[in-house]
Amino acid sequence: MATTLNETAHDRSQTKKATLSGWIGSVLEYYDFFIYATAASLIFPQIFFPKGDPKTAIIASLATYGVGYVARPIGAFVLGHWGDTRGRKHVLVVCMFLMGFSTMAVGLLPTYQQVGMLAPTLLVIMRLIQGFAVAGEISGASSMILEHAPFGRRGYFASFTLQGVQFGQILAAAVFLPLAHYMPEDDFNSWGWRIPFLLSFAVIVVGYMIRRNVEETPAFEQESVDGKVPKAPMLQAVQESWRDMLRVVCMALMNVIPVVATIFGAAYAVQPGYGIGFSKDVYLWIPVIGNIVAVLVIPFVGNLSDKIGRKPPIIVGAIGSGLLSFGYLYAISIHNVPLAVVMSVLMWGIVYQGYNAVFPSFYPELFPTRTRVSAMAISQNLGTLVTAMLPAVFAAVAPPGARDIPTTVGTLALIVTAIAALAALSARETHRIRMEDLGKRDAVPVDKEEYKHLREQSVHGGSGVKAAA
Numbered sequence: 001m002a003t004t005l006n007e008t009a010h011d012r013s014q015t016k017k018a019t020l021s022g023w024i025g026s027v028l029e030y031y032d033f034f035i036y037a038t039a040a041s042l043i044f045p046q047i048f049f050p051k052g053d054p055k056t057a058i059i060a061s062l063a064t065y066g067v068g069y070v071a072r073p074i075g076a077f078v079l080g081h082w083g084d085t086r087g088r089k090h091v092l093v094v095c096m097f098l099m100g101f102s103t104m105a106v107g108l109l110p111t112y113q114q115v116g117m118l119a120p121t122l123l124v125i126m127r128l129i130q131g132f133a134v135a136g137e138i139s140g141a142s143s144m145i146l147e148h149a150p151f152g153r154r155g156y157f158a159s160f161t162l163q164g165v166q167f168g169q170i171l172a173a174a175v176f177l178p179l180a181h182y183m184p185e186d187d188f189n190s191w192g193w194r195i196p197f198l199l200s201f202a203v204i205v206v207g208y209m210i211r212r213n214v215e216e217t218p219a220f221e222q223e224s225v226d227g228k229v230p231k232a233p234m235l236q237a238v239q240e241s242w243r244d245m246l247r248v249v250c251m252a253l254m255n256v257i258p259v260v261a262t263i264f265g266a267a268y269a270v271q272p273g274y275g276i277g278f279s280k281d282v283y284l285w286i287p288v289i290g291n292i293v294a295v296l297v298i299p300f301v302g303n304l305s306d307k308i309g310r311k312p313p314i315i316v317g318a319i320g321s322g323l324l325s326f327g328y329l330y331a332i333s334i335h336n337v338p339l340a341v342v343m344s345v346l347m348w349g350i351v352y353q354g355y356n357a358v359f360p361s362f363y364p365e366l367f368p369t370r371t372r373v374s375a376m377a378i379s380q381n382l383g384t385l386v387t388a389m390l391p392a393v394f395a396a397v398a399p400p401g402a403r404d405i406p407t408t409v410g411t412l413a414l415i416v417t418a419i420a421a422l423a424a425l426s427a428r429e430t431h432r433i434r435m436e437d438l439g440k441r442d443a444v445p446v447d448k449e450e451y452k453h454l455r456e457q458s459v460h461g462g463s464g465v466k467a468a469a
Contacts (some may be wrong), residue, residue: 008322009110012132019160021214024140025092026164027171028203032103033068033130033171035196037263038284040064041269042180043193048120055443060120064468069133069381069388076377077234079136082232088215090354091136091373093208098133100203102126107197138165139377142360147217147435149398152455155431158361161301166294166356169262175199180284200467203300219369219435228370237367237375241439244366250423251314251363252357252383256416257321257385257417260452261348262287264394264409269332286337286344293349294356306455309431310362314424317354321347322417329406343407355420365430368439373469380431385387387416390404 003351025372044064045057083091106126112119142160149157175196183192222344223229230236265287305313324347332342367375398405406468430438432445 005178012150014136015148015150015157015212015237016215018144019157021092021211022145023142023160023164024166024210025096025207025423026137026161026415027168028200028207029096029099029134029410030048030168031132031171032099032168032200032203033177034169035175035200035264036068036103036106036127036130038172038176039193039196040263042176042191042266044123046189047113047193048109048123049112054416059392062122063389063392064127066126067385068127068134069180069385071128071131072135072381072385072388073378074226075132075135076139076381077374078132079259080374081233083143083377085229087220088140088147088373089211089214089216091140092144093211095133095136095140095356096203096207096211099130099137100200100207102133103197103200103203107194108410119256134429135381136373136377138162138360139364139380142376143364143372144214144217145205146364147219150458151434152451153458154365155305155310155358155361156303158364159187159305161358161360162356163295163298164296164327167289170288170291170295172196173291175270177284177288185322221459223369230370233374237378241367242297242374244427244439245375247423247427248363248366248376248379249354249383251318251359251414251420253381253387253422254318254321254352254359254411255384255387257325257348257352259390259394260325260409261290261344261352262412263391265328265332266397267391268329268405276336278332278337281336286340287447288349289341290344290348293345297353298352298357301353302361303360305361306431311424311427311429312360312363313354313358314362315354315421316418317356317358318353318421319425320351324351325413325416326406326410333406345388362424362427364431365433365438369435372439390416438449 015391040061045061046387048064049057049060076271079091079095082094106123109122109126110119129211138161142158145158145161146154154274178194179188179192235382252435269276269283269286287421328340328343328347331343363376363380364372390412394409397412398408402408428441429445433443434446445451
């Protein structure tokens, strides 16, 4: 039976370190990213924009959330280039520092009442830096874990990247919840909201301590030894893999579901202009519960994708979560908290994870080692850039006072998820392709029986990370 670089050079202790690094790094970076998203929905319309027109303030605040995604393709190009030419480890440390400092700066910004239009201008600049930094996180962390993972277990281990993202959202809401609940509203609006941003100092300290101890991946080191590290990985990625990059752009449109669940949904539920009347602390519990379920579901879905393939969970997750978005928004519209929780758990916590748990392995598996980080970073971030504009689009087509908001927004969400499902359907299956053959259009999958045998060897051999699930 043939052996591969991934099987012979594989170090289980490094699998553990790489997975924990990707998980904790994603927790911390996406804590930063989502405290901004939460604040943009709950508080920024009141403190960074004129108060005279609630509709304009809501749209403008949600647009600043989207602005962060404008910087993502630029960050993907720069950080992807770094990851493919200098290594996965180095780019992840850079991402951590940029995200930590920009988030802390948001917590120190003056308000609109203090400095006028300078306030939203500075807010946009910090958001651009955040977007630049986060552009390399998922692609870098997914590639690092994937390249350290044993054959037959790549889906399971890579899924921890997105488990970290979901946990980061829980952490973001967990910080906001006690502040929104226990602080007087005037205090929360004046200075309490700054606390979660300033706490991101932990990103810089904890993230660096973890990531400095992870070794570079065997696959990247072998590319360096063989002299295959490209000088212009993005150009090479487009030349060799433009079809798969286009597929990833379309599949990344699935970010519409987080938009519905945590961004537009929050504004729809709590902003006075919509008149729904959810209190901020009550609403924050809805996506938190969904995220808690997601954290539990993700490793199981990642493991399932190692058994049945990457495409089935993604396609089912895309169509199913798109359909469930109608019910989720309807529950908010009738102010039914128990129903909103149930629909959040189904849409966000369970069904969406068919996509969310699998793309960290599926995306990098579509590309060869030499261009993996660049190809995944630029294509994924182009897709999420499109969806980042959707909160403002949703607020514009379904503004306060509009009729049948759940149907309008739900229909748009379903159309977008259907596009993602079709893109996944058109891609080749990758879970049984060896590491050195990933990215090759003519790659021959390992025989099912041989794959099953290799996978069972990996499972029974242990990994040191199983408890982390």
